[in-house]
Amino acid sequence: MRRHAGLGLCSACWQKHPDRPFIAAEHLAARLAEPVPWLGDFAGYLADRHCVGRACTMISTLGRLLDDEHPNHPQALLDRARRPGRSMGSLARALEGFFTQRGLALPSDQAQRLAAGRRRRRIEATPLPLRPQVQAFAESMLRARERAVKAGTLPRTDSTIEAALAIVRDLARFLSGTRNKQDWALTDVHDVEAFLATMPKARQRRLTVLRQYFRFARSLKIVLIDPTRGVKAKAHRGSAAPPSPSTSSDNCSAAGPPAPTRTLTSYCSESWPSSTRPPAVRSGSCAWTTSIPPTAPSAWANGRIRCPWTRSAGRRFNAAWPTARTGTPTTPT
Incomplete structure (x- = not known):
């Protein structure tokens, strides 16, 4: 037995002495009948x-556990050291890390217990009329994960399954509380679109999970038609609003303001405006702004309709006017 390191030390120094754990372990080993x-x-x-x-x-x-009447085998000791509830306790975590590192015991199933508790809480939060189908969906995902583990493919993680159950739970709450529907068979595409609109940023992820769930529900005849069929992963974008008409006194008449027109502004180098973007403005370029494009004087040149403003060959935008050649070519006036 080594000499007590606390002799000659004050209480504060003894409480911080690094040999205290070793001295406590030696005292415990001396007190046990079978250390x-x-x-x-x-x-x-x-x-x-x-x-x-x-x-x-x-x-x-640990000394209280070693002094009881139960066996002191590492695996049995680890099971007794674990606390009930969501946390196994600091002593149980330390024993698990120590025993598994030295091969004295197998890891505990604490992670699986916690994951099962999280899944159970998500299922219990589902409205009662819609709960059995969500429970069956969770069991199907667990069976699929077991098959993936046996096949050597990438299985679903606990977080993936929990996130999917949370999305289905939110949909069930939405159907029961907002849409007043107590049966999965009553779900239609309008319910799915309204649910996805509540969180636009999570639309793609939510729609992926809902497609998985309703495929499962349709395989069990829970629903006859998949309500997610035809739903787009990206939200619909509305068209831009048309420009408001001018209200200046110069453009107004007794008949009211003129109809909104589309203003065309083009900058080119002596060439007619085309549907493609013209080159950058250079010195000597012309520009015009008009509500209605002027009539395009066209003429036949080398079998193609050409614009009189287009320069000779060698320029980038010297191609013919991009219109179909129908009828007899007209002669510019």
Whole structure:
């Protein structure tokens, strides 16, 4: 037994002394009828990862577990150290990391328990008339994940399944509360569009999950028609509003303001405006603004209709006017 390191130290210095966890482990091993061989290594494991006070507290809690009538096998000790509820406790997490690192015990199923609890809470938050179908959808996703694991493909993660259940739960709440529908068979495309419009930024992700759910529901005859068929992943964009008519006194008459017209402004280098964008403005260019394009004087040149304003060959925009050649060519007046 090593000499007590706290002799000659004040209380504050003793509480922070780095040898406290090791001394506590030695005292515990001396008190046990059958000391476990890994206790000293576990004290070092705690000292490297926790403060002195927390490490000593966990060693004291471990001592109460080792003193009871249950077996002290690492796997059984890990099961007893785990707390009920959503958190397994700091001692159980430390024992799990220590035992699995040294191959003394298998990892616990705490992550699976937490994921199952999250899925259960999302299903229970679904309105009661729509809940059994959501439960069946969750079980189908879990079976699909098991098949993917066996096949060696990429399975769904817990977060993916939970996100899908949350979207279906939100749809069920929307149908029950806003649309007053208590049956999945009554869902139509207008309900889906209204639900997707509540969160436009999440439209694509929500629509993907809804398509998966209604394919599953249609396979079980829960719905006869898939309401997501024909729904676009991108929201519809409205056309731009037409320009408002001019209200100046110069353009007004007794008959009222003139009808809105489309103003065409073109800059070119001695060439007729075309549907393509002209080159940049250079010196000597002409420009005009008009509501109705002037009549295009056309003439036949080399078998094509050419514009008199177009320069000779060698320029970029010297092609013929882009119209169909129908009828007899006209002669410019």
